[in-house]
Amino acid sequence: SAKAAGSNQWAFFKQQMTENAAVRLKTEASLHDALKHNEFLLYFQPKLDLKTNRIMGCEALIRWQKNGELVPPMSFIPIAEETGIIIPIGRWVIEQSCKVIREWEKKYNYAIPIAVNVASQQFADASLVSDIKQLALRYQIRPELLEIEITETSLMNDVDQAITKLEQLKSAGFGIAVDDFGTGYSSLSYLRHLPITTMKIDRGFVSDLPHDASIASTILMLGQQLNLDIVAEGIENQEQLTWLQQHNCQIGQGFFFSKPLPLDEFEAQYFTEMSMPLEQV
């Protein structure tokens, strides 16, 4: 009967809830252990100047080395956000990135900017701005070498708060990028009030190129109007790259150039003597 079916569904639902809660608790505990035992690491993906084909920055992307297996962020960042442990994890990412910038300056006498992803809850945290400033001071890095990537959704949670924080970060000299741009539901009119430096066109719109260029063109026009740097994410082939070059997109990132690499491979690829003629930032 319908009633029996309903009650079965309820039992099933309850069982799922319990399992989900158990999985969450278990994952939260292992994320704590992972922090304690240093199981996180950063991979680095280059950002290229699409005119000169030179590297001009990179994005730090977290990985979890768990029992010999490399866990991608989408499998644990959402749980880290739900449980709040994203705050110390996110802080670790920023500290680690500051260390790497410092290392590069020491080892190679120059460095490229590193972009770090900041989660919604981490962005909402009251001590975020002072934490970032303190870390930059402690590792003696120039703030323009650290870029904060925030999604549109995080900015929309509390626009006034967001503007205040972004202004503090921007006036301290840090770069600010809106990640996955175009995937949120924000109105475009608020954008010009946000003190940002960069917009990243979401991979989904880049993968439509060159056949469907409507969203990418709109974002590029908007960015040019607002005088922002535009980064195209997820460039996977020559056709996409050609379209972007022809439409004056300055910066690109994607598997067509390189997958995210472990630190030593990234350095070997981009900081060897062969590639030394990098401009000082």
Ligand code: C2E
């Ligand atoms: P995101 O910030 O938009 O990062 C770009 C993602 O796209 C990365 O996945 C990257 O490996 C992938 N990607 C880059 N180029 C291509 C391409 O040409 N094709 C395809 N198919 N994919 C490409 P990843 O490293 O798995 O990270 C996924 C998401 O996890 C990130 O998206 C970001 O939202 C989040 N994430 C990564 N690291 C962190 C972190 O340290 N903190 C926080 N809060 N989130 C992070």
Ligand code: MG
């Ligand atoms: Mg990002």
Ligand code: MG
């Ligand atoms: Mg993105």
Ligand code: MG
């Ligand atoms: Mg994304």
